[in-house]
Structures are given as structure tokens and as C-alpha cells.
Amino acid sequence: MNKKIVVVAGLALALAACGKEGGGTTGGESAAAPKPGEKPGVCLVMKSLANEFFQQMQKGAEEHAAKRGDLTLSVVGIQNETDIDNQVAAIEKCVTQQAKAIVIAPADSRALVAPLKRAVDSGVKVVNIDVQLEEGAMKSAGIADKVPFVGPDNREGAKQSGLELVKAVGKDAEVVILEGNPGAANATQRKAGFEDAIKEGGLKLVDSKTAHWETNEAHTVFGNMLTAHPNIKGVLAANDNMALGALKAIEEQGKKEQIKVAAFDNIPAIASYVRSGAVVSTLDQYGAQQAANGIDYAMKMIAGENISGWQKTEIKLITKDNVG
Amino acid sequence: MIKRLVLGEAGIGVALVVLAGFFVLAAPNFATEQNLRNIMTQITLNTVLAVGMTFVILVGGIDLSVGSSMALCAVVSGTMMAGSSSPATLIGAILVSVLVGGVVGWLNGFISEQWRVPSFIVTLAMLNIARGAAERYTDAATIYNLPAALNDFGTLTLIGIPAVFWVAVLLAGAGWFVLSRTVFGRLIYATGNNEEAVRLSGHKTSRIKIAAFVIAGFTVGIAAILYMARLNIASPILGQGYELNAIAAVVIGGASLMGGRGSMVGTFLGACLLGVLTNGLLLMGVSDFERQIITGLVILVAVVLDAYRLRLARKLAVTQPAQPAAPNPVAS
Structure with a gap:
């Protein structure tokens, strides 16, 4: 009897990215390496797709995900850059759809911390790109050491x-x-x-x-x-x-x-x-690659690596000498 | 005479003179030739949009879509002429821009007349549709590489005055002429004042109202071209919030949002007042946040003073009943 429950629970955990019923198990374990053949879902939560910059970023991410071939990427955008409510809804949707990781370009550096904490608590790996979430808000939510920022200086x-x-x-x-x-x-x-x-x-x-x-x-x-x-x-x-x-x-x-x-x-x-x-x-600052970089870090974290803090990405000064 | 002064644009004119006088004293370099030219280029777009908006507001409507449709006009015509140096393409693109604006305006007017929906709602919907269409059309990319001739026109000055501002002045002049010197203009005022009476006298008011929206659409198409001439780019996200600036200029100019009252001279002065205010405050080094507050306060003061002005005008009308009741008491 007991054995059966364990098996069922184990199956549930393997299928779900965020097995809340895990009780004693930590989120980290519940989102452990996927079964062979099953690609982990990664949610890319963008800002306004009406912005050329984010369009390029999305395109870069999709190409990168296709090239990697080891994940299923879903992209969610919002209407305009200050549409915080819809971004919160997007995060919740990703958690419900049992994504293994969320890569997010936050519309607000404070307002998104609380919903992201809920995501982290249910075992989803979170990578912050584009605009850095506020450190104080992250610390008081207790996720400062769980959410890396991948972006340029x-x-x-x-x-x-x-x-x-x-x-x-x-x-x-x-x-x-x-x-x-x-x-x-x-x-x-x-x-x-x-x-x-x-x-x-x-x-x-x-x-x-x-x-x-x-x-x-x-x-x-x-x-x-x-x-x-x-x-x-x-x-x-x-x-x-x-x-x-x-x-x-x-x-x-x-x-x-x-x-x-x-x-x-x-x-x-x-x-x-x-x-x-x-x-x-x-x-x-290679905007098109920012989301792609975020995906790489998300995949590392899904594989079990612990990453936090600022992961600086490449920047390049463009002058008369090297302009395209 | 007093009545004319009170009813006319004298109030806004005085306010503009007082404000300009204040900045001459308080803002360094305000009264220089270059700065006056700056103000003219800076108010060009809003003036053009406000000219069209005046027609719409006079018939008792409102057009919230002008900023978005301006972006649509710009990306459609901008895409057409990018990288080209042929004058034919340039002229074609200008016509296309005006045409796209006119079509959007016609849709606004037609839908709200056909199904008796308030234009506030119809144009709010159009605000989204036009913006989305502009973004879809370009995949959100900024268009550059516009014809050099257009760029040259954007920096050209004639008799010391920027060419783009001449266009705005000409449009305002044409609007003034139509409103105060033509039968159509009288009908615009009359429709805003008492639609039923105009209908009963045998005119199709829906046609007049749709025409007002189409005129607004034309001005949007022209504004899009002027934007590109001035800044040498077209972007699907341009023009956000421009509808509100245009409405502000019309209302500061003494128009009633209920329709039937307002004038082109008032609108022009309203646009000037807003432009002078922004310019002067920036020259004085007022911070961004305070500038917003002051602009808001000026709009409030303008409409409150206007309410007083109306009350006074009614009193005068009671004491001097001999004046004939023209359908357009403020048209000049």
C-alpha cells in the first residue's frame, strides 16, 4: 500500500514541474532532471512585443531553442511595457502549465517579485533577464539567492x-x-x-x-x-x-x-x-541574445546547477572603426 | 464689443501673451529667433492634429485614435518611400498617408453614425486597431532611410519660419476659412448645437459628422508626413498620447466637448499656449515631474476660466438681447 503511494507520488513528480504535494521534498528535487526523451518546458515571459528590441530578443530566443533542441519554449508577451497585471498572469499560467523554468524580462522590478516567489516555491527555476529585479525586494521575499540576473552591465x-x-x-x-x-x-x-x-x-x-x-x-x-x-x-x-x-x-x-x-x-x-x-x-548589448542567454542558464539550473547573482553578458562599443 | 471680446478668443490670446511675457523675463534665451523657430517646429504636429480634432469636437464627437492612426499612416507611407529617391514615389507616399488617414477617419465616423455608437468608444477601439495594424505592418521595426528630399523639407525655413510650420499655419487657415466662411462650416456648428434642427431643415447630419471625422483623418495623414520630415524615421510606436494633446489644445482654445462651440483661432492659440509652456518650462530648467504638474494645472485653469467666461457671456446676452442668435457665435 505504502509502496504504491510512493510510486504514484514519484510519477506525479516526474510529470509535474511543481509537485506541491511533495511535502517534505524541496522544490529543487521536484524539478529534477527530466526523463530521457521528455523535453522540459521553458516559459519566456517578455515585455511589450510591440518593441523592436523585444521582437529581436524573442526571435533570437526561438532560434536558439530550436538549435538546442532539448527544450520546449513558449513565449508570452504583454501589450505594453507597463502592463504589470498581465505579466503576473503570464507567470501564473507558466506555473500552472508546469514549466520547468521561467525566463522573465520584468515589466517592473518590484511588482513581479511576489509572483516569482510563488513560482520558485513551487519548484520552477527562475532566470531574470533585461531589467534587474530589485535586490531588496528579492531579499525580503527570500529568493535573492535563487534567481540569477543574466544581462549586460x-x-x-x-x-x-x-x-x-x-x-x-x-x-x-x-x-x-x-x-x-x-x-x-x-x-x-x-x-x-x-x-x-x-x-x-x-x-x-x-x-x-x-x-x-x-x-x-x-x-x-x-x-x-x-x-x-x-x-x-x-x-x-x-x-x-x-x-x-x-x-x-x-x-x-x-x-x-x-x-x-x-x-x-x-x-x-x-x-x-x-x-x-x-x-x-x-x-x-546584444539584445537579441539576452533571452537566449537566459535560456542557457535556465537549462543549467534545471540540470541541477545552483546559480545566483549577476551573470554579466557581453557588451561591445561601436564606433566609426567597427560599425557595420 | 465687450461681448465679442468675452466670447471670442481674446481670453486665450491674453493668456498666451502673459505666459510669453513671463518667460521672456524668467527663461534665459526664450525670446531669441532660434527659440521661436524651435517652438514653431515643436508645436507643428499638435497644431495639425488639433485642426482636425476641432471639426470632430465641434460636431460633438471626439477622436481618440489620432495618435495610433498617425503611426499607421507613417509606417505605410514610410515603408513605401524608404530607400527611394524618386519624386513620384515621394508624392505617392504622401497621398497614401493622407488616404490611409482619411479611410480610418471615415471608418470612425461611419461606424459611430451607422450604429449610433458614441465616437468615444469607436475611436477608442480604433486606437487599438490602428496601433496593432502599424505594429503588424512593420513587425514593430523602425523605418529609416527615408528620402533625402523629405528630410530637407523638414529642416527647410521660409522667411525665417520652418516650412513644416507653414504647413500647419496653412491648414489652420484653411480650417478657419471652412468653418467661418462656408455653408459646410455653418452646418458643422449647427449640427453640434442642435442636430435635430439641422436634420429637420433637410440636411443629412450623419454625412456632416462623417465628413468631420474624415477631415480629422486627413490631418492625421499630413501630420504623419510632417513627423517623418522632421525626424527622418517612422516608427509604429510613434504618436502615443498625441490625441490627448490635440484635445487639450482644442479645449484650451475654448471649445466645448458637447459640440457646437469652439473656433480654429482658439485651437491654434491653444496649441501655441501648450507649446510655449513646454518650451519655457524646459528653458527655465523645471524638472520633468513638475513640468507635468504645471501643464495639467494650466489645462484645468483654462477650462475653469472658460466656464466663467460662458457664464459672463450669458449674462451679457440677457442684458443685450438685440443680437441675433447666430448658429456659430464663436466662429471667427
Whole structure:
């Protein structure tokens, strides 16, 4: 009798990623290596699929999963980047569908911690990509040592891009920063990186404002900055889209020779400006590969490895010399 | 005379002058030629969208889809002309943009008239549909490599004034002419004031209302081209929230969301006021968060003052009953 129960329970555990009835068994064991021939399910929870960046990331992930061939990938996206509720629902769906691991680009660095803790508690491995979950919130939820962050060092990247601007405009030059969305972790980190470069290079920061990652707003904001500070020599834009807006304002005000731009992201539209020298640098953080990297770590964790903390991924400075 | 001043756009005009005067004193470099040019380019899009929105609001409707349909117009025409330098393609793309806008506008108007659904809901649905369509059309990619001629037009100035702003001024002028000097314009006001009366006098009000939405759609198509001329890219995520800026300009300009009251001059001044406000606050170095709060407060003050203005106007109307009741008391 007893033996039978054990067998049944064992079967249930083998089939389920999150055998809650496991009682004494820890989550780690319940999500142990799958039976031969059975591919583990990995859930990729994305942000807005309306964003080119996440589209590429998803494409990269799907190609990577097909190449690996040892997992079943399902991708869930949300309507826009602040649609937190739907992301929570997506996580719950992944747990219900008994995925072995969740790879997530969180829409909010705090709000997603609680649902992710529930996932971790039911034995699902969680890998954080793109925007880092807040450490304090993770610690108080007790999952800080269970959820690794796989992603680039935005601060270091922004600093590298900023230092190229230092070379181009020289010491004491007046510069401004165009920030990303207030409160977004990558926006904060990029700003910090730019500030590091400004400090190290001895530049003079005269203004710093958000243009919400957006071209038209950057055009307005930077156009006005230039009026307020006519001697601006350099712009540090936290993404390429904002750099494009600033470039148009520079062109309109006839200051092409005077002002150089440092940017971030390396989108196709920026390449011609890098070639012409108007943009001295941008930074490729291999966005398309971020989700793929996350999947690799998730698979390692499913295989039993314990991984936590920040797993830094590759970044590459793009200048006139190596632009495609 | 007093009545005209109170009823007309004098209020918003005075507010604009006071605000500009304040920034001349408080914001460094505000009153420079370059900055005035900046303000003009910055308010171009909103002015164009607000011109179309005025027609829709005057017939008692609202169009929440303008930002999204602008993105749709931009990606469709942008894809068409990307990488091309032929003038024919450029002109074709401009026409396509205006056409796509017009079709979306017609759908908005037709659906809400045919099934008597409030345009608020229809255009809210269209906001999603157009955005989704734009994203689907480009797979969410940003379009660049637009014709150099378009880019040149975006930076061109004529008599010291940006060419794109000339387009906005011309459109506002045309809108003013239609609203205040044509029978169609009178019908627009009359439909907003008393739809039943217009119907009883033998006019098809649904046609007038659909026409207002189509006009708004045309302006959206033009705004999309101006966006690309100015920024040299087209993105399916452009224009988010633009509908609200356009509505704000129209309402600050003294229009009633119930329809029948408002004017093109008011709308133009409303768009200028919003643009001057953003520009001046940025020059003063006001932080992003405070800037949002102040912009919101200005919209509130504008509508509250407008309510006062109306009450005063009614009082004056009672004391001077000799004035004939024109269907468009504010049209000028």
C-alpha cells in the first residue's frame, strides 16, 4: 500500500514541474532532471512585443531553442511595457502549465517579485533577464539567492560610450544627458554610467532630462536644452531613438560641426550617423541574445546547477572603426 | 464689443501673451529667433492634429485614435518611400498617408453614425486597431532611410519660419476659412448645437459628422508626413498620447466637448499656449515631474476660466438681447 503511494507520488513528480504535494521534498528535487526523451518546458515571459528590441530578443530566443533542441519554449508577451497585471498572469499560467523554468524580462522590478516567489516555491527555476529585479525586494521575499540576473552591465556600457564622447569634445566641454523613463532600472544605470564618464573626463554637465526613450520628445527636449545652453558640445543619449531626435535638432539649428552625440543600443537606423561621425559611439548589448542567454542558464539550473547573482553578458562599443 | 471680446478668443490670446511675457523675463534665451523657430517646429504636429480634432469636437464627437492612426499612416507611407529617391514615389507616399488617414477617419465616423455608437468608444477601439495594424505592418521595426528630399523639407525655413510650420499655419487657415466662411462650416456648428434642427431643415447630419471625422483623418495623414520630415524615421510606436494633446489644445482654445462651440483661432492659440509652456518650462530648467504638474494645472485653469467666461457671456446676452442668435457665435 505504502509502496504504491510512493510510486504514484514519484510519477506525479516526474510529470509535474511543481509537485506541491511533495511535502517534505524541496522544490529543487521536484524539478529534477527530466526523463530521457521528455523535453522540459521553458516559459519566456517578455515585455511589450510591440518593441523592436523585444521582437529581436524573442526571435533570437526561438532560434536558439530550436538549435538546442532539448527544450520546449513558449513565449508570452504583454501589450505594453507597463502592463504589470498581465505579466503576473503570464507567470501564473507558466506555473500552472508546469514549466520547468521561467525566463522573465520584468515589466517592473518590484511588482513581479511576489509572483516569482510563488513560482520558485513551487519548484520552477527562475532566470531574470533585461531589467534587474530589485535586490531588496528579492531579499525580503527570500529568493535573492535563487534567481540569477543574466544581462549586460548598462552602467559600464554607458560609461564606455560616454568616454568616447570625452575623446571627441575634450575636457571642460558642456554636455547634456537625455535620460530614459524615470524609474526604469536600465535608464538609471545608463545615466549613472554617463555621469561616471563625465566625471572621469572632466566634462561639464549642464542639464539632464528624460525624453522617455522617444525620438520626437528628444527632439523637443534637446532643442530647448540647446537654446538654454548654446555652448553645448556633446549629448549623451540613453538610447539611439533619442539620439536620432537630438541629431535632427542639431541639424535644424545648424550646429552639426559643434555637437557630437554618444548613444546606446546600436539600432540599424543609427549606423549611418556613426559612419558620418555625428554619433561618436553607441553600444551593442546584444539584445537579441539576452533571452537566449537566459535560456542557457535556465537549462543549467534545471540540470541541477545552483546559480545566483549577476551573470554579466557581453557588451561591445561601436564606433566609426567597427560599425557595420 | 465687450461681448465679442468675452466670447471670442481674446481670453486665450491674453493668456498666451502673459505666459510669453513671463518667460521672456524668467527663461534665459526664450525670446531669441532660434527659440521661436524651435517652438514653431515643436508645436507643428499638435497644431495639425488639433485642426482636425476641432471639426470632430465641434460636431460633438471626439477622436481618440489620432495618435495610433498617425503611426499607421507613417509606417505605410514610410515603408513605401524608404530607400527611394524618386519624386513620384515621394508624392505617392504622401497621398497614401493622407488616404490611409482619411479611410480610418471615415471608418470612425461611419461606424459611430451607422450604429449610433458614441465616437468615444469607436475611436477608442480604433486606437487599438490602428496601433496593432502599424505594429503588424512593420513587425514593430523602425523605418529609416527615408528620402533625402523629405528630410530637407523638414529642416527647410521660409522667411525665417520652418516650412513644416507653414504647413500647419496653412491648414489652420484653411480650417478657419471652412468653418467661418462656408455653408459646410455653418452646418458643422449647427449640427453640434442642435442636430435635430439641422436634420429637420433637410440636411443629412450623419454625412456632416462623417465628413468631420474624415477631415480629422486627413490631418492625421499630413501630420504623419510632417513627423517623418522632421525626424527622418517612422516608427509604429510613434504618436502615443498625441490625441490627448490635440484635445487639450482644442479645449484650451475654448471649445466645448458637447459640440457646437469652439473656433480654429482658439485651437491654434491653444496649441501655441501648450507649446510655449513646454518650451519655457524646459528653458527655465523645471524638472520633468513638475513640468507635468504645471501643464495639467494650466489645462484645468483654462477650462475653469472658460466656464466663467460662458457664464459672463450669458449674462451679457440677457442684458443685450438685440443680437441675433447666430448658429456659430464663436466662429471667427
